[in-house]
Amino acid sequence: MTDLTLYTNPMSRGRIARWMLEEVGADYETVVVEFGGDPALLPVNPMGKVPAIVHAGTTITECAAICAYLADAFPDAGLAPPVAERAAYYRWLFFAAGPLEQAVVSNSLGWKPEDKQQALVGFGTYDRTIDTLEQAVEGAGDGWLTGERFTAADLYVGAHLGWGTMFGSIPKRDAFVRFVERTAARPAAQRANALDDALMPQASD
Incomplete structure (x- = not known):
């Protein structure tokens, strides 16, 4: 078990979030959701949109926010400047x-x-x-x-x-x-x- 989960669909902007997760070297689980209000996603993001991540109980949505968050959460990867x-x-x-x-x-x-x-x-x-x-x-x-x-x-x-x-x-x-x-x-x-x-x-x- 990990404390980081990616909610995504491979035909979506979720590919960006996965790329970022791979860059920072995070250990994460993947939940693939369907488009159109998948019940597995709505409790995480009421918009019904991917990607979303849940890290140690904290939810982050929006691709740019996920990228910025992960860069800060995993500073050893060096993906954010000082x-x-x-x-x-x-x-x-x-x-x-x-x-x-x-x-x-x-x-x-x-x-x-x-x-x-x-x-x-x-x-x-x-x-x-x-x-x-x-x-x-x-x-x-x-x-x-x-x-x-x-x-x-x-x-x-x-x-x-x-x-x-x-x-x-x-x-x-x-x-x-x-x-x-x-x-x-x-x-x-x-x-x-x-x-x-x-x-x-x-x-x-």
Whole structure:
């Protein structure tokens, strides 16, 4: 028995949480839930959404929050910078959770804010959001978004870029492709993908 449980579905953002768990080297159990209000999930997250984790009796939902929490809960993994050096870390972690996800989903649904609406939405415009992220990724060069060390922010941004460029919701710009290749090559990412891929038949039964 462990004191950490992941509630997930292999065809969901739960893959991000598993990747983070593999990066920090946590010992955890997995509960695979179905979409649409699985009774096993609702007591943990009334929204009925995955991923969620329960750690020592504490529930954490929302992918970015899970990544940030695990980075702090398992400091030996080195996935969060020192507190005094977290400006870029927080910026890009929550940029991906807010403006990037909003922009990508809105664009995929065919909705583009009019000029007078751009100040009301968190992302302004899809193009501006994508261009801003490209500048950050390109500017990182051979390093990472927060410096020389890979962090939870790189994981979270890399996961979004990997998913988006695969399914066409984010353009395959050179900087994005290179970043995805680098993040996907991490052993923890490969372990996480293998674990989730193995659950795909179970999820579709």
